[in-house]
Amino acid sequence: NAGVMQNPRHLVRRRGQEARLRCSPMKGHSHVYWYRQLPEEGLKFMVYLQKENIIDESGMPKERFSAEFPKEGPSILRIQQVVRGDSAAYFCASSPLNSQETQYFGPGTRLLVL
């Protein structure tokens, strides 16, 4: 089975541009989570989604950040008007329906804002 896939692995944006990060969960997994790892800091939860639903977005910044997990296709984390402080590694994780606490992580997207 393919693991959690994320693309791109690296993304460079200038301040004010938009960043779109994609995540395809493991086959058979219907729950997707996004985490952010700032330089020299631990992983912090951002948002938890099921197909077509946002379940918990308590870790998402109130502005410029949005996430979706459509019926078809990957989950998307979108950052509008990026700023230098958005530079971080963004990880997606997925879990199966019957074991939602065990999460499997993708390789991450490293975003660099110039």
Place this chain on the structure above:
Amino acid sequence: TQLLEQSPQFLSIQEGENLTVYCNSSSVFSSLQWYRQEPGEGPVLLVTVVTGGEVKKLKRLTFQFGDARKDSSLHITAAQPGDTGLYLCAGARGNNAGNMLTFGGGTRLMVKP
């Protein structure tokens, strides 16, 4: 806000030594996961512990979940250079409170040959 404190933050040992990494909280977790992360990669799941007092072994790695489900430990026997990496513990609170994981700050282990 729940916090998971990991100790030590850094550990440098010689090949063949034993070590223990601790993960402590004042909050109860329904389960706790241990991950290992290599530079430039995502965390790789090592184990999930669910029951208070549970002990799981994975070759030279022994994981224990505290009786009160507030703390956990990872013990490595006869460490090898291949064990070098960042070890992360992460706690989950269960379905009723959401499924987000709260991560500890990590223990960076270096095993010298």
